[in-house]
Amino acid sequence: MENRRKFLQNIIAAAGMLYTSSTWAKTTVSKKNHLLNASRISLHKNDVLLFQGDSITDVGRNREVKEPNIADGMGKGYPFLAAAKLLREYADKDVKIYNRGISGHKVPQLADRWQEDCLDLHPQILSILIGINDYWHKRDGHYDGNSQSFKAQYRQLLESTMTNLPEIKIIIGEPFTVKEVKHVTESWFPEVEEYQLATRELANEFNLLFIPYQKVFDEACKVADGGYWTTDGIHPTLAGADLMAEAWLQMIKK
Amino acid sequence: MENRRKFLQNIIAAAGMLYTSSTWAKTTVSKKNHLLNASRISLHKNDVLLFQGDSITDVGRNREVKEPNIADGMGKGYPFLAAAKLLREYADKDVKIYNRGISGHKVPQLADRWQEDCLDLHPQILSILIGINDYWHKRDGHYDGNSQSFKAQYRQLLESTMTNLPEIKIIIGEPFTVKEVKHVTESWFPEVEEYQLATRELANEFNLLFIPYQKVFDEACKVADGGYWTTDGIHPTLAGADLMAEAWLQMIKK
Numbered sequence: 001m002e003n004r005r006k007f008l009q010n011i012i013a014a015a016g017m018l019y020t021s022s023t024w025a026k027t028t029v030s031k032k033n034h035l036l037n038a039s040r041i042s043l044h045k046n047d048v049l050l051f052q053g054d055s056i057t058d059v060g061r062n063r064e065v066k067e068p069n070i071a072d073g074m075g076k077g078y079p080f081l082a083a084a085k086l087l088r089e090y091a092d093k094d095v096k097i098y099n100r101g102i103s104g105h106k107v108p109q110l111a112d113r114w115q116e117d118c119l120d121l122h123p124q125i126l127s128i129l130i131g132i133n134d135y136w137h138k139r140d141g142h143y144d145g146n147s148q149s150f151k152a153q154y155r156q157l158l159e160s161t162m163t164n165l166p167e168i169k170i171i172i173g174e175p176f177t178v179k180e181v182k183h184v185t186e187s188w189f190p191e192v193e194e195y196q197l198a199t200r201e202l203a204n205e206f207n208l209l210f211i212p213y214q215k216v217f218d219e220a221c222k223v224a225d226g227g228y229w230t231t232d233g234i235h236p237t238l239a240g241a242d243l244m245a246e247a248w249l250q251m252i253k254k
Numbered sequence: 255m256e257n258r259r260k261f262l263q264n265i266i267a268a269a270g271m272l273y274t275s276s277t278w279a280k281t282t283v284s285k286k287n288h289l290l291n292a293s294r295i296s297l298h299k300n301d302v303l304l305f306q307g308d309s310i311t312d313v314g315r316n317r318e319v320k321e322p323n324i325a326d327g328m329g330k331g332y333p334f335l336a337a338a339k340l341l342r343e344y345a346d347k348d349v350k351i352y353n354r355g356i357s358g359h360k361v362p363q364l365a366d367r368w369q370e371d372c373l374d375l376h377p378q379i380l381s382i383l384i385g386i387n388d389y390w391h392k393r394d395g396h397y398d399g400n401s402q403s404f405k406a407q408y409r410q411l412l413e414s415t416m417t418n419l420p421e422i423k424i425i426i427g428e429p430f431t432v433k434e435v436k437h438v439t440e441s442w443f444p445e446v447e448e449y450q451l452a453t454r455e456l457a458n459e460f461n462l463l464f465i466p467y468q469k470v471f472d473e474a475c476k477v478a479d480g481g482y483w484t485t486d487g488i489h490p491t492l493a494g495a496d497l498m499a500e501a502w503l504q505m506i507k508k
Contacts, residue, residue: 069493070492071313072330076325076326077325084335087496088500091482092478220345224345242338242341
């Protein structure tokens with residue numbers, strides 16, 4: 001078990017590293033020059049960091065809190081955990097960290113509130129985790145999007161962001177599921193994987209940092225059951241949130 | 255600034271280490287054999303870990319949540335941050351972590367609810383952070399205790415705990431203040447230090463692990479202003495909570 005624990009501690013680093021290397025290799029064929037040679041992100045004095053997404057990012061944050069760096073406004077998920085560590089470790093940088101994730105949101109809802117909840121905050125670093133509702137709501141018959149429209153809408157959101165904020169550094173989180181925990185049955189596959197692939201391809205296309213959360217959770221499930229890491233196959237437990245935070249923090253240059 | 259950041263990262267480890275060494279040195283003169291050779295704590299399979307204290311431990315936790323390991327029941331402070339990391343790193347141990355801190359509490363209030371909120375949970379590991387209200391309420395004229403009665407009541411609580419749960423491992427957190435931030439004026443000193451000393455002496459007396467939070471915050475204040483680490487001299491910010499969590503985690507054997 002000792003070896004397994006070390007394995008788990010290392011896999012988080014490895015998962016982050018893997019993609020960074022692959023990104024480097026792809027820079028020569030990158031379609032766009034935006035963030036050419038993208039690698040880990042350095043934090044600079046007064047940087048603004050924005051977490052965007054759905055319920056996995058929101059996690060019950062107090063939406064009345066508009067100011068950065070306030071515990072009550074961070075939710076109880078990976079943004080809280082990552083923010084706490086960044087604020088401590090980079091205390092001399094006066095970084096401003098916002099969480100603007102909203103439960104239930106898909107890409108179109110992000111787009112609707114993008115001016116206020118992203119561009120107006122002028123982030124230097126933007127972390128996005130979106131996609132699971134784009135599949136889930138379609139699956140439940142409440143939404144007529146599909147993985148192609150998801151990818152097109154997501155691409156538009158990214159292009160608009162990079163046009164408005166040319167210097168921004170974007171981190172794309174892979175939407176993930178944990179199989180055989182409550183909601184997530186075999187019938188989710190392979191369709192949900194089309195959405196995951198779309199996010200990976202967009203990260204490649206724009207040469208953005210990418211967090212392979214699926215791999216992170218898959219590896220974690222070798223150490224403890226899926227129900228240890230997620231309450232329902234979709235939403236992380238406290239342990240799962242820390243798994244995400246640690247993977248997220250790999251994107252920041254030490 | 256790079257050196258300063260490294261310094262801050264290291265001081266947390268150093269603060270924990272310092273006392274551990276001193277504890278080792280004191281084992282030969284320890285009055286009690288309870289936890290002879292106390293050093294860092296090893297987590298074992300199915301261990302129950304309980305965080306007890308006042309608002310600094312509570313931090314808005316949902317008190318309806320009685321189950322362990324639930325994010326909503328952990329509050330938004332150092333117990334949340336420490337629990338997340340422990341649950342991830344020791345996923346194979348099935349540790350159960352509870353937060354039962356309640357805002358405004360002093361030692362007598364802990365004692366009143368100790369059966370239900372400590373003994374009945376059968377913790378193997380107990381973390382206590384208490385004392386600031388014992389001084390503050392006296393200072394404000396709402397309480398007639400003093401540092402002597404604080405120490406006597408605290409000693410009684412510890413003795414009762416160790417009698418009822420002979421195998422328990424106890425971690426004492428030093429109550430702390432951050433000077434010149436809102437509530438904490440010069441007039442708090444030196445009296446508040448009597449309460450800090452009492453906790454240190456009790457930890458020595460019973461050979462318990464001790465977290466020197468005052469030193470942790472003092473060192474952090476060399477890197478960023480007191481207002482960066484605490485909102486009012488007493489309650490930590492998100493950055494301050496992570497400072498505490500990291501110091502707390504030093505008590506656990508790697």
